[in-house]
Amino acid sequence: MSEIQRPGALYQQVAAAIREAILSGEFEAGAPLPSETQLIARYQVSRPTVRNAIAALRAEGLIEVRHGKGSFVRTTGTPALTINRRVTRSRGGQFTSADGIEWTTSEDPAVYRSHTSQATGTLLGLDAEEAIFVCDRLLIDPATGTRALHRTTIPFEVAEGVDTLAEAPDSEPDAIYALLTEAGHTLWWSETVRARMPLPDERTALQLPDATPVIHLARTTHGTDDRPLLLEELRTGADRAQLAYRITADKAAAARGNRG
Secondary structure, eight states: OOOOOOSSOHHHHHHHHHHHHHHTTSSOTTSBOOOHHHHHHHHTOOHHHHHHHHHHHHHHTSEEEETTTEEEEOOOSSOSEEEEEOOEEOTTOOEEOOOSOOOEESSOOEEEEEEOOHHHHHHHTOOTTOEEEEEEEEEEOTTTOOEEEEEEEEEHHHHHTSTTTTTOTTOOHHHHHHHHHHTTOOOEEEEEEEEEOOOHHHHHHHTOOTTOOEEEEEEEEEOGGGOEEEEEEEEEETTTEEEEEOOOOOOOOOOOSOOO
16 A cells, blocks of 8 residues: 655555656556546555646656557657658659658549748748648558648749649649759758647648647758748657658868958
8 A cells, every 4th residue: 555645645656656657667667547536546545646746747648549549658758750851853854752651542632722921931031921732641650550731832933934834833842842843943852840749630631649849840942042942841759750861961062262
């Protein structure tokens, strides 16, 4: 028996005791948590107190609830999926941004017209409320069940200046790279990565457990004169995926002017 004898709200005391049991390994990662009845007997408290303690630990991300199965200690090991972030180009000029995963789509892409927000406008070098094409895809990795939301954003002025792009804004990114190159652009890419808590629709679409952040990647394709041409965003659960990058050293910039 581990009767609670600490100051503070009773459910917080129970949450602290369960947390200690998790961190010490008594309650193992991936294993089911003792039932409510067992926790009531262990800590000599009421059912509402146990439920409030479990809710607090869920909010912390230490426990996840699997519907129909109960509460489980969340695992903290290596994520199931590694996403390689790279773009390659063959000698024949064909682009490939494959990340090593055979993604499948559960539904047709959603294509619509919209306007830039402050965030997307900044990444695309545009003011807010500029006209854009948006294409949303829900991707699934069959091997692990990991889900990802992929979005491409193309400014109207870019699409109108590239043959066939305005008629097919749902083209895959590799195909868009090829069209931009054919239009005379020499491409390079910049990418930012951040973690944040999901919006409700993201949590539903990605099937995220409680207290799970998303990894949000934003890749901008730049063309002639470093002009931003295309924005790609990928969002996935931080509990399921990690990112891998190949980093190479840039050549030193050539010295300007004569040295005396």
